[in-house]
Amino acid sequence: MSPGRLYPERPMIGVGTLIRRGEEYLLIKRAAEPDKGLWSVPGGMVELGEKTSEAAVREAEEETGLVVEILEDLGVVDKIVRDDEGRVKYHFVIIDYLADPVSGVMNHHDDALDARWVHPRDFRKYEISQTVVELLKKIDLYPEF
Secondary structure, eight states: OOTTSSSOSSOEEEEEEEEEETTEEEEEEEOSSSSTTSEEOSEEEOOTTOOHHHHHHHHHHHHHSEEEEEEEEEEEEEEEEEOTTSOEEEEEEEEEEEEEEEEEOOOOOTTEEEEEEEOGGGGGGSOBOHHHHHHHHHTTOSOOO
């Protein structure tokens, strides 16, 4: 994990990429904190001088091997995690994008323990990060039952 992510002095800017293939969406199992072991979407930090959409494309390829085309800005979610004493342990402002794969072969890389194409009806079978659940609910992809 990069220095400064744990107990940061200010919020960090990140991106998430919800990759769609037909009626399925790509979920990755996170290899690092926060949310290590939970299912999420590919994503990471925006680098200095990089547009958020460029970061979303870069992170998707780094984590999955897929080159993607950004289709839509899905909005912003906040990821704030506090420790037992109430101090801010992590604080990310995450811009999420919808994308379609255009080339490459899906294969999870170092930042992910696993990756799977999942139909929305099956999302509840996975222990998904609360931040991603919020995103999926906001765009009406998370099943309500």
